[in-house]
Amino acid sequence: MTSAQTPHMPSAKDQWATGLTMFGAVMLMLAGLLGIFRGIMAIAKDDVFLSTPDYVFHFDLTGWGWIHLVLGVIAVAISFGLFRAAMWSRVGGIAIAGLIIIVNFLSLPYYPLWSIVLIAFSGFIIWALCVVRPETVSSMFD
Structure with missing residues (x-):
């Protein structure tokens, strides 16, 4: 068998790259779904959350609910791009995960344990x- 006829065996590095990208995609989808549920919960039933009258970043809980809902929907949409190993989805995934961190930090007093999670x-x-380097992941999905 010549080198042109041998099937491509992925290296350990390629397997790790694919695994980490899939891990990121699944975790982003879970974080997005949890954000959607948290948003719906805050919009529909405000009394689930703690009330903090003197908090600096005070929004109405319905406002926080809409913020979490929108970020959750965007995160789920981006996670589908990660399953296809699109470069835009990696950049978008990092950006939306950063926004999720910021929003959960700002809404920490309303639901502290869940925000930390x-x-x-x-x-x-x-x-x-x-x-993961982009060229390693894209070669695994070709």
Whole structure:
């Protein structure tokens, strides 16, 4: 068998790159879905959240709900691009995960434990999408 006839065996580096991209895609989809649910919860039923009257970044809970809902929908849409290993989705995934961190930090007093969980999720998403070189991932999906 010549080198032209041998099938391409992915290296360990290629497998790690694909795995990390899929990890980022799944985690972004989960963070997006959780953001959607949190947004719906804040819009529909405000009494689930803590009330903090003297918070500097005070919005109506319905306003926070819409912010979380919109970011969640965008995150889910971007995660579908990550499953196709599109470069725009890696950049968008990093950006939306950063925005999710900021929004969850700002809404920390309303639902503290859940905000910390989503901040950690988003940190893992950013790490997974930044650590892999684009050419390694795109070669695995061709």
